[in-house]
Amino acid sequence: MEPGEIHALLGENGAGKSTLMNVLYGLYQPDEGEILVDGKPLKLRGPSDAIAAGIGMVHQHFMLVPVFTVTENIMLGAEQVRGGIAGFLDRRRARREVAEVSERYNLRVDPDAVIEDLPVGIQQRVEIVKALTRDVDLLILDEPTAVLTPQETEELLTVMRSLKAAGKSIVFITHKLGEVKAIADRITVIRRGKTVGTASPEASRDELAALMVGRTVRLTVEKAPATPGEPVLDVAGLVVDDDRQVRAVDGVDLTVRAGEVLGIAGVQGNGQTELIEAIMGLRPTLAGTVTLDGQRVDGWSTKKVLRAGVGYVPEDRSVDGVVKEFSVAENLVLDIYDQPPFGRGLSLKPDAIAKSAQERIEQFDVRTSSAQAPVGTLSGGNQQKVIVARELSRPLKLFIAAQPTRGVDVGSIEFIHSRVIRERDIGTAVLVVSSELDEVIGLADRIAVMYRGRIIGVVGPDTPREEIGLLMAGITPDATAGNSAEGGDAATTDRDAAATADADAVSGGGTAATTDRDAPATTDGVAPAPEGPGSEDKEA
Amino acid sequence: MTNPNPQPGSPDKEPASEEQAAQNALGNTERAEAATTPTAPQERPTLGRLFLENLWAANTFTVTLLSLVLAMVVGAILMIISDPDVLATYAYFTARPADAINASWTLVSEAYANLFKGAVFDPAAANFNTALSPISETLTYTAPLVFTGLSVALAFRGGLFNIGAQGQATMGVVLAALAGFLLPLPPGLHLLVAVLAGAVGGAIWGFIPGVLKARTGAHEVINTIMLNYIAVYFLTWLIVQNGVQDPNRTDAISRPVDASAQLPRLFGDNLRAHGGILLAVLATWAVAWLLNRSTLGFELRAVGANPDAARTAGISVTRTYVLIMVFAGVLAGLGGSQMVLGTTAAALTPLVVAQIGFDGILVALLGRVKPWGVALAALLFGALQAGGNRMQSYSGISLELVTVLQALIVIFIAAPALVKAIFQLRAARAARLQTSLAKGW
Numbered sequence: 001m002e003p004g005e006i007h008a009l010l011g012e013n014g015a016g017k018s019t020l021m022n023v024l025y026g027l028y029q030p031d032e033g034e035i036l037v038d039g040k041p042l043k044l045r046g047p048s049d050a051i052a053a054g055i056g057m058v059h060q061h062f063m064l065v066p067v068f069t070v071t072e073n074i075m076l077g078a079e080q081v082r083g084g085i086a087g088f089l090d091r092r093r094a095r096r097e098v099a100e101v102s103e104r105y106n107l108r109v110d111p112d113a114v115i116e117d118l119p120v121g122i123q124q125r126v127e128i129v130k131a132l133t134r135d136v137d138l139l140i141l142d143e144p145t146a147v148l149t150p151q152e153t154e155e156l157l158t159v160m161r162s163l164k165a166a167g168k169s170i171v172f173i174t175h176k177l178g179e180v181k182a183i184a185d186r187i188t189v190i191r192r193g194k195t196v197g198t199a200s201p202e203a204s205r206d207e208l209a210a211l212m213v214g215r216t217v218r219l220t221v222e223k224a225p226a227t228p229g230e231p232v233l234d235v236a237g238l239v240v241d242d243d244r245q246v247r248a249v250d251g252v253d254l255t256v257r258a259g260e261v262l263g264i265a266g267v268q269g270n271g272q273t274e275l276i277e278a279i280m281g282l283r284p285t286l287a288g289t290v291t292l293d294g295q296r297v298d299g300w301s302t303k304k305v306l307r308a309g310v311g312y313v314p315e316d317r318s319v320d321g322v323v324k325e326f327s328v329a330e331n332l333v334l335d336i337y338d339q340p341p342f343g344r345g346l347s348l349k350p351d352a353i354a355k356s357a358q359e360r361i362e363q364f365d366v367r368t369s370s371a372q373a374p375v376g377t378l379s380g381g382n383q384q385k386v387i388v389a390r391e392l393s394r395p396l397k398l399f400i401a402a403q404p405t406r407g408v409d410v411g412s413i414e415f416i417h418s419r420v421i422r423e424r425d426i427g428t429a430v431l432v433v434s435s436e437l438d439e440v441i442g443l444a445d446r447i448a449v450m451y452r453g454r455i456i457g458v459v460g461p462d463t464p465r466e467e468i469g470l471l472m473a474g475i476t477p478d479a480t481a482g483n484s485a486e487g488g489d490a491a492t493t494d495r496d497a498a499a500t501a502d503a504d505a506v507s508g509g510g511t512a513a514t515t516d517r518d519a520p521a522t523t524d525g526v527a528p529a530p531e532g533p534g535s536e537d538k539e540a
Numbered sequence: 541m542t543n544p545n546p547q548p549g550s551p552d553k554e555p556a557s558e559e560q561a562a563q564n565a566l567g568n569t570e571r572a573e574a575a576t577t578p579t580a581p582q583e584r585p586t587l588g589r590l591f592l593e594n595l596w597a598a599n600t601f602t603v604t605l606l607s608l609v610l611a612m613v614v615g616a617i618l619m620i621i622s623d624p625d626v627l628a629t630y631a632y633f634t635a636r637p638a639d640a641i642n643a644s645w646t647l648v649s650e651a652y653a654n655l656f657k658g659a660v661f662d663p664a665a666a667n668f669n670t671a672l673s674p675i676s677e678t679l680t681y682t683a684p685l686v687f688t689g690l691s692v693a694l695a696f697r698g699g700l701f702n703i704g705a706q707g708q709a710t711m712g713v714v715l716a717a718l719a720g721f722l723l724p725l726p727p728g729l730h731l732l733v734a735v736l737a738g739a740v741g742g743a744i745w746g747f748i749p750g751v752l753k754a755r756t757g758a759h760e761v762i763n764t765i766m767l768n769y770i771a772v773y774f775l776t777w778l779i780v781q782n783g784v785q786d787p788n789r790t791d792a793i794s795r796p797v798d799a800s801a802q803l804p805r806l807f808g809d810n811l812r813a814h815g816g817i818l819l820a821v822l823a824t825w826a827v828a829w830l831l832n833r834s835t836l837g838f839e840l841r842a843v844g845a846n847p848d849a850a851r852t853a854g855i856s857v858t859r860t861y862v863l864i865m866v867f868a869g870v871l872a873g874l875g876g877s878q879m880v881l882g883t884t885a886a887a888l889t890p891l892v893v894a895q896i897g898f899d900g901i902l903v904a905l906l907g908r909v910k911p912w913g914v915a916l917a918a919l920l921f922g923a924l925q926a927g928g929n930r931m932q933s934y935s936g937i938s939l940e941l942v943t944v945l946q947a948l949i950v951i952f953i954a955a956p957a958l959v960k961a962i963f964q965l966r967a968a969r970a971a972r973l974q975t976s977l978a979k980g981w
Contacts, residue, residue, distance in 0.1 A: 335854050
């Protein structure tokens with residue numbers, strides 16, 4: 001690493017990027033080899049050593065206390081105390097430092113805002129400020145763009161450029177090729193814990209991808225044009241609350257036809273999760289209807305919905321998808337364990353379960369040491385294949401896949417995508433939810449963009465990325481005209497007015513940046529974008 | 541379609557993840573081993589080698605055994621300290637150490653010898669009956685513990701912490717006793733009804749916290765503890781009511797259970813072992829089947845390991861919670877019913893269930909919440925109690941020492957890292973990372 005360099009670390013999931021960086025940050029101890037800083041070997045016993053050596057890290061999952069303010073979070077671990085042994089926290093000084101750092105690097109954050117009220121992009125900025133207040137020279141960003149909108153990503157890249165200008169070095173971990181090409185000065189590709197090559201940003205995407213997985217992969221999904229049939233899933237006027245009793249889905253209308261893939265794009269937290277959970281009977285619907293093949297299914301139990309021919313790949317694999325302690329075989333029958341031939345009456349048939357597991361492990365190319373190995377020992381991609389195998393091995397009318405390839409390596413992504421398309425081609429209606437725009441564009445025959453609990457536009461897959469990106473940020477091409485026309489009750493009008501304000505603020509700002517961060521003071525009435533519609537409801 | 545995968549450099553990271561697991565020094569050695577062993581079945585190590593490996597790896601059976609040894613060592617120290625005569629010899633330890641060592645050895649070895657003689661076999665037994673007596677005593681103490689242990693273990697596997705086995709056993713003993721002396725039924729049928737009444741009593745007392753948990757999210761630990769109190773005071777109140785209290789007595793004791801509702805004795809009238817132990821074996825088998833070979837057990841284990849995934853897969857978590865608690869209650873109630881239907885007592889007293897519910901928690905932990913493990917653990921606890929009686933009367937060591945021993949064993953088992961550190965066993969760190977008991981909270 002040179003000073004003032006942005007070094008991208010590229011590799012598949014599980015290639016060892018994060019592990020390497022955790023070693024660098026002192027979280028793990030190296031078994032062999034050494035780390036050189038300014039030519040001197042460095043021994044790190046913990047993150048505090050790393051910070052002392054000028055290394056800071058922004059983790060993939062933010063290490064922030066949600067109920068603390070920005071200042072409190074930043075001072076955490078390096079608390080300034082005054083009053084000697086009484087040890088009062090010197091909040092004022094910390095606050096001043098935060099303000100100073102964010103001023104110097106042009107990273108605007110409100111020092112008194114509470115973290116949980118902030119959008120993800122700002123939270124990440126807080127993490128960066130936190131690292132910078134510790135006077136680091138080398139900043140490690142672990143998959144920083146995974147949770148951001150295209151616009152937020154663009155902003156982050158701007159921030160990185162300004163940090164680079166200030167002489168800081170940045171290690172940028174990612175598996176997204178586009179960003180790497182956009183920002184990196186040097187690219188190191190890691191595969192299976194080994195450096196397999198260094199490349200310059202001029203290398204083509206395909207070259208980099210090939211380096212990453214060790215063979216050429218198709219980045220686009222090959223598929224024939226869809227032949228949509230009858231509507232299978234009909235969602236009309238659906239209203240759903242999230243766990244905090246805040247409106248998450250606010251009048252969604254959707255139709256998915258047999259033999260087509262409907263993709264739902266959108267920044268996470270705009271109601272996609274709640275929408276899917278409501279369809280699956282995992283979350284009560286407050287209004288509206290869900291119709292499956294002509295039959296009302298809202299209010300049904302999850303089991304009944306599954307039995308009616310719905311396959312479901314949940315968004316959070318490790319929480320909702322698999323039981324980690326269970327074997328691969330048991331996970332493969334997690335929702336059909338009581339159906340013949342796996343169970344008859346009260347008794348379970350382990351032989352049948354093991355036999356079918358063996359078949360499906362081969363069919364779906366699950367890499368496991370045995371069908372009896374606990375699923376927790378498998379890699380993320382293989383766990384996901386187990387779930388996909390489970391859901392796709394019974395006859396389906398509707399297949400719902402939420403974030404089907406999140407945290408999955410490129411090879412498995414390709415496989416899972418081809419399976420989804422194959423399911424479409426045999427006439428199943430497919431609903432794909434993903435926060436990866438590329439995935440939605442690649443898979444879907446129609447794309448519905450969800451924003452603050454509503455579908456704000458349905459477009460074809462050939463729509464330019466930028467246009468979809470704008471929709472994801474809540475900006476419709478004809479924002480001022482279109483929205484007010486469809487307004488119904490008073491609350492809706494309010495919301496539309498707010499949305500219009502959003503659009504105005506942004507068009508004033510010039511770039512395609514999302515709403516409030518550029519002008520937090522001026523658009524006070526508007527809630528932070530990825531928060532969802534919640535905060536709006538409070539004021540309404 | 542099969543994944544086109546011509547090159548060995550496949551994109552999947554399974555081997556990489558194992559390498560990482562090792563590199564990261566996350567201490568996940570056991571898992572990695574479990575995952576890798578099945579891949580190389582062609583080369584079978586010798587039995588002795590396997591045994592050694594198992595011994596030095598984080599083997600739970602070894603830890604259990606060593607915990608037992610450690611507990612006995614601490615118990616020995618306690619015996620020495622609490623005996624003034626032996627302790628006196630330590631006053632001149634530097635002058636004549638042999639005195640102190642001899643006195644300590646005599647005390648401890650005799651005490652533990654009596655423990656053994658009381659629990660397993662007395663070499664000085666005159667005839668067949670007296671030779672069988674220690675075993676009979678052990679089995680008598682074991683039977684109810686198997687049930688309460690299974691009750692706690694079953695709930696554990698379903699992700700619930702059933703502290704209420706005591707209360708469930710209490711309600712079980714109440715209903716079993718009432719059925720035992722209030723219903724005039726023919727022998728056989730009477731016993732069956734009384735046993736079922738015990739099961740029903742426990743089931744009700746398990747259903748309440750189960751349904752509260754499922755419907756309102758109230759934590760089962762709090763509710764089962766509270767229900768324990770309610771059950772024990774209900775019992776105390778009930779005993780002195782007309783029709784329940786023994787008309788010939790003024791103290792708090794109920795009428796005795798009819799002979800027609802008593803569990804048959806196994807080894808003749810002079811030995812206390814009764815049919816309860818057979819029921820216990822049956823129950824262990826049933827619970828093992830339920831957990832591993834039934835759809836209900838699949839649901840139960842799935843809910844216990846990951847309720848979110850279970851719910852997503854269409855399993856009704858609330859229904860499962862209620863069922864788990866009802867089953868746990870049934871088991872504890874059956875255990876309780878043996879306290880009056882067996883040979884321990886024939887009538888209700890305020891302390892009729894003793895500590896079997898709370899001991900059940902220890903038994904479940906000691907048995908690693910596996911059915912047959914629980915049965916063995918109950919056998920150990922039963923043996924300790926049977927032997928403790930003899931130790932008290934022959935060596936003058938108070939019975940409470942047995943309770944201390946039991947507690948120590950469980951403490952050592954709950955802290956496998958400590959045991960392994962003491963005995964310098966490999967992978968102590970691994971065990972610390974995967975202590976089995978955190979579940980349920």
